[in-house]
Amino acid sequence: MSKSFLSNNIRSxxxxxxxxxxxxxxxxxxxxxxxxVAIEKGKYSPSLELAFRLAEVFDTPIQEVFSYTxxx
Amino acid sequence: MSYQEKKNVVNIVSTLLIxxxxxxxxTQSGPAPDLSTEELLKFWAxxxxxxxxxxxxxKIIVHIVFSIGNAIATRDHKIPPTDERDKLIExxxxxNANWIFGAGFLIAMFALVMDASVTVMFVVLIxxxxxxEVFDNASQLYFHRRGI
Numbered sequence: 001m002s003k004s005f006l007s008n009n010i011r012s013x014x015x016x017x018x019x020x021x022x023x024x025x026x027x028x029x030x031x032x033x034x035x036x037v038a039i040e041k042g043k044y045s046p047s048l049e050l051a052f053r054l055a056e057v058f059d060t061p062i063q064e065v066f067s068y069t070x071x072x
Numbered sequence: 073m074s075y076q077e078k079k080n081v082v083n084i085v086s087t088l089l090i091x092x093x094x095x096x097x098x099t100q101s102g103p104a105p106d107l108s109t110e111e112l113l114k115f116w117a118x119x120x121x122x123x124x125x126x127x128x129x130x131k132i133i134v135h136i137v138f139s140i141g142n143a144i145a146t147r148d149h150k151i152p153p154t155d156e157r158d159k160l161i162e163x164x165x166x167x168n169a170n171w172i173f174g175a176g177f178l179i180a181m182f183a184l185v186m187d188a189s190v191t192v193m194f195v196v197l198i199x200x201x202x203x204x205e206v207f208d209n210a211s212q213l214y215f216h217r218r219g220i
Contacts, residue, residue, distance in 0.1 A: 031155035034074045034216065038157060043219025047156050 005069045006045045010036070013058045013065060029053040075142065075152050080213040082138045083131075087205045090130040094123055095198065109190055116194040161215040169208035176200015 014020040022040070026033045029050060038044035039054075046054070055062040073081075103115045143149050180196040 030153065031157070032074075032076075032152040034076065034152075035155050035157045038219055041219070044157055050156060 005071060006066055007042060007069065008039065008066050010040045010054065010065065013060065017058060025054075025057065028057045074216065076158060077213055077216050078142060079138070080209040080216070082134060083209040084206050084213075086131055086134040087202060087209070090127055090134075091123070091198070091202050094126050095119075103191065112190045116190065120194070120198070157220070161212050161220060164215060164220060165208045165211035168211045169204040172207045173200050173204035176203065 010025070014022070014025060022036045023033045026036045029036075030053070031050065035044065035046075039046050051062055051066055055065045058065060098119045103112055107115065139151070176196060177200060180193045180200065183192050183196055184190075
């Protein structure tokens with residue numbers, strides 16, 4: 001099985017949502033700010049449930065928040 | 073440094089201080105050099121059993137002091153919630169710690185097979201336990217900083 005890469009647009013989505021802070025996003029989805037930081041930096045791949053909750057906060061489909069690129 | 077990272081550092085320091093301090097006290101008061109194997113077993117078993125409440129009470133006190141100190145220093149009275157990432161980090165760190173403790177247990181058994189004294193076996197067991205706890209918190213610190 002090849003290594004997968006999950007990238008995200010959380011930084012820009014936060015920016016386009018009245019410059020929402022990481023803490024505000026963390027509070028909205030019920031995680032710590034450190035977890036939001038780790039997800040933004042690509043250091044942590046969230047669970048499917050958390051990914052959907054993040055998409056719900058931005059009121060956008062999940063594929064607008066996360067994109068998956070398998071290693072070639 | 074996040075709350076979780078600070079907590080891990082405090083845990084490492086408190087583990088070393090409490091266990092180290094307790095066993096320094098224990099070795100100062102015994103065991104007598106002329107004890108039989110049965111008496112030695114009883115001495116070390118008693119020492120390890122007493123360590124459990126000493127360690128629990130010590131850590132509770134340390135955590136109360138840490139929480140108060142952290143709240144004063146950061147002026148934030150909220151303790152961050154434990155989320156899925158924290159739980160995953162904890163599970164991975166526990167797995168690493170179990171390996172260390174298992175290795176300590178095997179070395180302790182090996183020491184007995186090689187005709188080492190009961191004291192050597194217990195010292196290796198205790199060191200394995202302390203090392204596994206330190207490694208547990210060090211792993212958590214690493215995963216919090218570097219990602220999982």
